[in-house]
Amino acid sequence: xxxxxxxxxxxxxxxxxxxxxxxxxxxxxxxxxxxxxxxxxxxxxxxxxxxxxxxxxxxxxxxxxxxxxxxxxxxxxxxxxxxxxxxxxxxxxxxxxxxxxxxxxxxxxxxxxxxxxxxxxxxxxxxxxxxxxxxxxxxxxxxxxxxxxxxxxxxxxxxxxxxxxxxxxxxxxxxxxxxxxxxxxxxxxxxxxxxxxxxxxxxxxxxxxxxxxxxxxxxxxxxxxxxxxxxxxxxxxxxxxxxxxxxxxxxxxxxxxxxxxxxxxxxxxxxxxxxxxxxxxxxxxxxxxxxxxxxxxxxxxxxxxxxxxxxxxxxxxxxxxxxxxxxxxxxxxxxxxxxxxxxxxxxxxxxxxxxxxxxxxxxxxxxxxxxxxxxxxxxxxxxxxxxxxxxxxxxxxxxxxxxxxxxxxxxxxxxxxxxxxxxxxxxxxxxxxxxxxxxxxxxxxxxxxxxxxxxxxxxxx
Numbered sequence: 001x002x003x004x005x006x007x008x009x010x011x012x013x014x015x016x017x018x019x020x021x022x023x024x025x026x027x028x029x030x031x032x033x034x035x036x037x038x039x040x041x042x043x044x045x046x047x048x049x050x051x052x053x054x055x056x057x058x059x060x061x062x063x064x065x066x067x068x069x070x071x072x073x074x075x076x077x078x079x080x081x082x083x084x085x086x087x088x089x090x091x092x093x094x095x096x097x098x099x100x101x102x103x104x105x106x107x108x109x110x111x112x113x114x115x116x117x118x119x120x121x122x123x124x125x126x127x128x129x130x131x132x133x134x135x136x137x138x139x140x141x142x143x144x145x146x147x148x149x150x151x152x153x154x155x156x157x158x159x160x161x162x163x164x165x166x167x168x169x170x171x172x173x174x175x176x177x178x179x180x181x182x183x184x185x186x187x188x189x190x191x192x193x194x195x196x197x198x199x200x201x202x203x204x205x206x207x208x209x210x211x212x213x214x215x216x217x218x219x220x221x222x223x224x225x226x227x228x229x230x231x232x233x234x235x236x237x238x239x240x241x242x243x244x245x246x247x248x249x250x251x252x253x254x255x256x257x258x259x260x261x262x263x264x265x266x267x268x269x270x271x272x273x274x275x276x277x278x279x280x281x282x283x284x285x286x287x288x289x290x291x292x293x294x295x296x297x298x299x300x301x302x303x304x305x306x307x308x309x310x311x312x313x314x315x316x317x318x319x320x321x322x323x324x325x326x327x328x329x330x331x332x333x334x335x336x337x338x339x340x341x342x343x344x345x346x347x348x349x350x351x352x353x354x355x356x357x358x359x360x361x362x363x364x365x366x367x368x369x370x371x372x373x374x375x376x377x378x379x380x381x382x383x384x385x386x387x388x389x390x391x392x393x394x395x396x397x398x399x400x401x402x403x404x405x406x407x408x409x410x411x412x413x414x415x416x417x418x419x420x421x422x423x424x425x426x427x428x429x430x431x432x433x434x435x436x437x438x439x440x441x442x443x444x445x446x447x448x449x450x451x452x453x454x455x456x457x458x459x460x461x
Contacts, residue, residue, distance in 0.1 A: 010180045011423045014399070052077035052117070053385065056135040056164075057144050058155055060085040060094035063169055064146030067199065069098060070375045071144060071167065072117045074382040079117050082124040082138040084131035086147070086253055091125060129253075130434040136162050142385070145169065146199075148256035149264055150430040153178040156394070157185045160194060165385050167378070169199040171272045171401040172394065174264035177428035179402045186394035193388070197381035198397035200276050204380055205373035207354040207366035208277070211347050214356050214364060215281055221343030223282060223320060228274035229335040230326040236270065239302035242448075249433060249440040258304030259450075260408070261429035261441045265306040267293075267411070268404040271326035275314075275407070276400035277338045277349060278322050285399050286314035286322060286406065287419045292455060293411030297329050301449040305442060312407040324407060414455030425461040 053076070057068045060083060072078055080098065085091040099115050126134040132155050136143050143159040145152060145168035153173050159166050166189070173179045189196050202208045214220070237257035245251035256262035263269045279285050291312030298308040308329055314322040340347040345358035356364040384391035402419070409417040431441050444450055453460075 010184050014180065014183060014423055015420055050077060052079035053142060054079050054081035054140040055142050055144055056082040056138060056140040058084050058132045058135055059145065059147030060091045061146065064144065065094040065097055066374065067144050067146055067167060069114060070378040072114050073375060074378050076386060079119050081119055081140050082135040083120055084126040084135035086129055088127045091127060095120065128435065133158060136164060141165060142167065148253065148262040149269065150174045150262040153181040156182060160185050160189045163192060165195045167197040167381055170397060171264050171268045171404060172198060172397050173401050174261055174268060175427050175429040176405065176422050177426045178430065179398045180426060182398040183395055186392055189394065190392055195381060195384045195391040196394045197377060198393040200273065200397055201373035201377045202273060202277055204376040206370045208349060210366065211349060211354040211356060212281060215340060215347055219356060219363065220345035220347060220358060223340055223342050225320060225341045226278045226322045226339065228278050228324050228338040230271040230274055231333065231335045232328055233330040233334065235328050247436045248444065249438050250436045252440050255304060258306055259442060260306055264404060265408050266328060267310045267326050267408050268401065272400060272404045274338050275324060275403045279400050279403060281340050282316060282320065284316050286316050286403055288315040288416060289406040289410040290416045291407060291410040292414065295452060305450040305452055307411060310407060310411045312410055409460040412453035412458050413460045421461055427461060
């Protein structure tokens with residue numbers, strides 16, 4: 001079992017190193033890779049150039065299945081070689097979807113038949129909480145890690161310790177302990193020359209990259225304040241009845257989205273995209289959060305212990321404020337976007353359209369039809385693997401994950417939460433259990449419900 005304990009030095013480094021890697025590092029490689037490739041030596045991929053890069057999929061839900069579809073659509077030989085999931089039915093559903101081709105799902109743009117790149121016989125299909133180890137140990141080159149976020153730090157550590165390149169979904173952890181663990185493992189990955197991508201795909205979206213360039217050039221002046229939103233209707237997942245589980249731990253893992261130790265709450269699991277964009281454009285990370293939130297409409301026992309709305313004001317080291325909102329309540333105004341307010345104008349950012357305005361005059365607007373950033377992030381990662389380019393998005397992703405956790409701490413507690421206090425506490429919510437006999441970190445109450453955070457009462461540190 002993984003009993004990793006982040007060091008005091010890791011916490012100091014987190015606080016000392018504040019600028020996002022995106023400011024001059026690996027995020028946003030879409031425009032830089034092509035030139036860099038020609039300046040590098042030929043591929044250092046361990047096998048010959050005609051042999052496929054072998055993939056292991058860890059976590060066979062919708063996003064993991066989509067990520068593999070895009071990885072299989074990258075240029076050059078690549079092969080899905082092993083799969084692992086906590087549940088047999090979910091693994092088989094994923095394999096069936098991939099075998100059918102998934103031409104219209106997950107923004108997949110390649111016409112390459114996926115079935116031609118799938119080589120997963122029954123002996124390389126692994127089920128259970130320890131299945132990730134077996135898939136990683138099966139002779140693969142890359143681990144695609146998309147199991148519930150609460151397990152992500154230990155899966156990431158095992159993959160890097162095993163010498164594998166990694167793509168992992170966001171968020172990369174659900175508590176400060178996990179964030180610090182990911183940062184330590186990211187440093188180890190750099191030492192071992194392993195490439196690491198993270199599913200914060202806006203860093204690979206052409207419209208966001210162009211908007212960032214214009215903001216960095218000063219076209220709208222200095223950033224004054226920012227706003228971001230992930231306001232939608234119903235939650236992204238549907239609860240599964242308890243009767244389908246053999247233990248409390250299995251029930252919670254099956255319904256991972258609705259438990260903070262597994263998903264981080266939707267402020268981490270989804271709203272991290274918006275928070276991360278604001279950190280990226282600001283070139284820094286918040287050091288304080290104050291907010292409010294609760295369960296207004298999603299109050300049943302089947303919805304675990306997470307909130308259905310959060311509102312947070314984050315403060316950056318220079319005093320700049322970020323107003324953050326995420327909500328899952330039907331019948332309300334939906335909005336998923338970011339706004340960067342500056343001294344001369346603003347940037348309006350969204351997955352469909354980005355715009356730069358000076359005063360109220362539009363100076364630039366993105367065009368439609370750009371390549372899917374979900375595909376580009378895989379293209380960039382596999383280019384880096386094949387051509388031995390520096391590529392490690394884990395540390396920046398961990399820092400933005402910590403921003404989301406800081407916001408959750410503020411809404412759960414009703415207190416002002418400082419980053420250094422949260423890191424010093426190294427709070428850990430998750431479990432090392434690798435079979436269903438382990439205890440769930442969150443235990444149900446006598447009526448079958450779960451303890452819900454109460455602002456003003458709940459202690460998060």
